[in-house]
Amino acid sequence: MSDPLARALRAPAPQAAAAAARFADRAAAEQRTDLAYATTASPLGELLLVSGPRGLVIMHYLDGPLEPALEQIALRRSPRIVRSAAALDPWRRELDEYFAGRRRRFESPLDWRSMTPFQRAVLRATAAIPYGETSTYTGVALAAGSPRAQRAAGNALGANPLAIIVPCHRVLRAGGAFGGYTGGLHRKHFLLELESLSRP
């Protein structure tokens, strides 16, 4: 008797995966979750995007496995995070267009709240650098209202949670040297070249 019972009750439930995906999409669309995430392929490798009710919270290069990255986000931001490609569609589409050379500005909303006031000022100044142009660490520090804080500005850029979209790759060292890039210099080079501005 226990065999058919166990077999029936434990039988695979293939509907569960689709139901879970529907749940996650709906939780994101109805803002029942704090965060939604998706990954997307790009010429620079896999990208991880995370959004909240007010806009994009994180966009970074996913060079390692996904799970530890999500655990860090759960720890630092909120454990209420689900996967929803649909929720991240606006930014994924803009990134696709950017990499195809068909987009020069990102328009979908960004959430700046997790940043310190100084980092926000630096990154907003960075976001104002037009496509195909560059600035310097001194330049963005100046634009952020702290002309002598180049080093702090460099740190703020290094901790940019919205890579590519807030174009910290457009910030170079004075005199044209490349400076650093959290995702790796080859990526900075690629992005500047994409924007037809690569300098040796």
Add this chain to the structure above:
Amino acid sequence: MPQRLPPFQVLLERHSEDVWRMLRAMVGVQAAEDCFQETFLAALRAYPRLRADSAPRAWLLTIAHNKAIDHLRRSRRERPGELDAPGEEHPVADAAVWRAVAELPPRQRAAVALRYIGDLSHREIAATIGCSEAASRRSLHDGLETLRRKL
């Protein structure tokens, strides 16, 4: 503040099949989808208050159990006399099993399902159903007895 809770997505992926199995046994395939959505919405809402050291599967099965009981109460009010979980959508070989499970009183059905699907201990089953351990042992025993007789 919550500490070291895993991303909710991890719970969703790891336990959605057991939650579905539990609901399938409790309310049938038709109603399982709605109960499944309600279960995970409630879980997501309460998640930040979950203690990081508690067992997430038993927690999710408890919520699923509560949603199933709510559903059974509602449908009994709306459609009295109808069976809760008819087995039409299941393989013919198992149809008799599903019919017999559906004919169990909800508490016995829950005890049997939690035992076979969740592999829960008597104490966990009691906590999930919300009764004493003795009562949950009795429910499991009576449920299995009835099933043995019918099958």
